[in-house]
Amino acid sequence: MTNQTAIFIDAGFLLSLGGHRVAGTTLRTAFITQYESLVRGIVQTVKKNTGLSNLRVYWYDASKDGLFTEQHKRIGLIPGVKVRLGRISYNGEQKGVDLRLALDLVGVARNRSASTAYLVSGDDDLAEAVEEAQDLGMKVVLLGIAKPESRLGVASVAEHLALTADAIEILPDQLLDSAFNRVLEWDPDHSEKSARIAEAASAANSTTPAHKSAAPTPAIMAQRPAVNPHVQPGVQAEIIYSSDTHRQGYQGNAAYEQKELGIAQEIGSRVAESWLALTTQTEVVEIIADKPQLPPEIDRTLLKDCAQVLGEWKTDQQKIRRALRGAFWDHLDRLM
Template structure:
C-alpha cells in the first residue's frame, strides 16, 4: 500500500459544527467560510499527525440535482481537491453523500492508493465503511472539532463511529475561528428588484401588505407584518422528561444540570430566528411571514439539527421540544420585526 494520506470531508458536518461553534447555529446563510484557508488548515493538521504525502482531499456536499454551484466550483478548482456532490431532496435532506463518501473510502483502500484516511465527519452511517477500509489494511483517523464538555472530546460525533476509527485528532480552535465569519445585519437586505419578491397568495392579501422597496441609499422600510394569532402558552414537558440528557447516538453534547430540555429549545429557537433575520432579504422575510405558521423545510431542519447538537436526537423527537423550538422562533422573529 502506498504511504500516502487521503482526506475525506463531509462538508455538511464540518460547516454545521464550525457554524455552531462560531455563530451558534448551523444555518449556512448566517456565516461565510474561507474554504481555501479551511482546507489548508486541514491539510496542515493531518500532515503534522502523519508526516506523509497527501493523495488528495475529497469534499462531499449536496446541491439541487447534484449540480455544481459557484461555491462548489471555487472549491473544486483548489489544487488537490475533488468535489463530490449528492442531491438535495424536495424536503431539504441530503441524498447520496454518505454513500459516495463510504464507497470512495473503501475504493481508495482496495486500490491501495493510500495507507491512512483522515475522515472529517460524525455520521455513524460511515462506521461500516470504516471497518471495511480497515480490513483492507488502511488506518482511519477521525478529525473533529474539540469539545471538552463532551465525553468523546469532539463535537457532534456519533459514538458508534468514534469506537471504530483507529484514533481521533482535533482541528485547532483558532482555525475554525479564522475561517468562519458571522453575517449579521440589523434588518433584512433589500430585495434586488421589486419583481423578485414572490407574489402574495390571495388568501394572505388581507394579512400582509409589503411596503415599496427603498431607493438606493435610503433607509429600508420593514414589511407590514401579518396579524399574529393569539399566542399559546409555551409548551412544558412533564418533570420526568426535563432531566440531564446525553445523546443516545453520541450526536449531541451535554446539557448543563440547571438547564431543561425546553430551556435549550427556547434558546435554540431564538438563536436561529436572530441569525436567519440577520442574513435574509426583505423578500424572503415577506415570503416567510406570508406562510406563517408554517416554516420552510430548511429552517425547520436547522432548528432540529441545532437542538440535537445540545440535547441529542432522541430528545429532539419529543413533540413538546419541537413545539417549543417553533414557538421560540416565531416569538423572537416577532420581537425583531416590531
C-alpha cells in the first residue's frame, strides 16, 4: 500500500460547523468561506501530523440535480481537489453524498492508493465503510472541530463512528478563524438604501389593505424593539442554558423539557433574525406567501443549529421541531 494520505471531506458537515463557530448559525449566507485557505490548511495539518504526502482531497457536497455550481467549479479547480456531488431532494435533503464518500473511501483502500485516510465527517452511516477500509489495511482518522464540553471532544460526531475510527484529531483554531468569516449583517449605507426601497414599496401599495402591505426590510425591522413572543408585555424573561432545573413552576423532567423548548425557541428567533438581516424585501414577501411552509434551506438551518446545542436526537423530537419553526414565524409575524 502506498505510504501517503487521502482526505475525505463532507462539505455540509464542515461548513455547518465552521459557519456556526463564527456566525452562530449554519445558514450559509451568514458567513463567507475561504475555500482555498481551508483546503490548504487541512492538507498542511494532515502533513504536519503524519509527515506523509497527500494523494488527493475528495470534496463531497450536494446540488440541484447533482450539477456543478460556480462555487463547486471554483473548488474543483483548487490543485489536488476532486469534487464529488450528490443531489438535493425536493425537501432540501442531501442524497447520495454519504454513498459516494463511502464508495471512494473503500475504493482507495482496495486499490492500495493511500495508507491513511483522514475523514472530515460525523455521520454514523459511514462506520461500515470505515471498517471495510480498515479490513483492507488502511488506517482511518477522524478530523474534527474541537468541542471540549462534548464527551468525544469534537463537535457533531456520532459515537459509533468515533469508536470505529483509529484516532480523532483536531483542526487548528487558527485555520478555522482564517477560513470562515462572518458576514457583516448591515452597514449604515445599506440600511439607508433598504429603507428607501421599503418606503417606495409602501407608497406603491398604499391603496391595498394594511394587512397586505409590503414586508419591511431588515433596515426598518432593526428600528423596532425586540420582543420575546413567548412572554407577556412588561414581564422580563431569560433563557437558561445551565443545568438548573428547579425554576419556579417546574421541577425535574418537566423543567428540563421547558428549558429545551426555550432553547429551541431562541434558536428559531435567532435564525429568523440572521436571515432577515441578509435577505431582500422580495424574498421576505415570497416566504410570507408560502407560510407555514418554510424553504428547505431555512428548515435545514433550524435543525442543524438546534443540533449544535441540543444534539441530533433531541432535534428529531417533533415538539422541538415545532418550537423551532414556530419561533421563526413568530419573529417574522411580530415585525409585519
